[in-house]
Amino acid sequence: MNDPRYPIGKFQAPVRYDASGRATSIDAVAAVPSALRAAMQGLTAAQLDTPYRDGGWTVRQLVHHVADSHINAFIRFKLALTESEPTITAYDENLWARLPDVQGTPVEVSLSLVDALHARWVVLLRAMQEAEFARAFKHPERGLMTLDHTLAMYSWHGQHHVAHITELKKQKGWK
Secondary structure (H helix, E strand, O other): OOOOOOOOOOOOOOOOOOHHHHHHHHHHHHHHHHHHHHHHOOOOHHHHOOEOOOOOOEHHHHHHHHHHHHHHHHHHHHHHHHOOOOEOOOOOHHHHHOOHHHHHOOHHHHHHHHHHHHHHHHHHHHHOOHHHHHOEEEEOOOEEEEHHHHHHHHHHHHHHHHHHHHHHHHHHOOO
């Protein structure tokens, strides 16, 4: 691992989107809750407040961020499926990570939220027709984003943050 910010590498969009790649991405989204819980297993309160890298978020912030980010992704999917290229609202994830609920809410709350959210999201993803993955929303900073691209990005995103935690545990020798 060269760059601790990207323990599994930076997101690489697929060259083309197809049913096989979508199925793999959906399976990766479905695996996030159990992978995140497994990564969190046995961590102490002090460990939760350890940054995964110098200048990076703490484990606590990472867990709450996954919940925040994936809630936004789920809503963006639903908007794109029910509206014609809606413009979504961007948010500053670093500011969200510093809000009082992040420090004051037990991580179990966000772990449970990710469990429930992903249960709903995966049902939606597996029910979508191929043409629906071409639907899109307008991101104010990134432009038009298809649901195919967004699915691929979030399949990477969950694994990316789980790896932040697992790599920190390896680095620190935590069990």
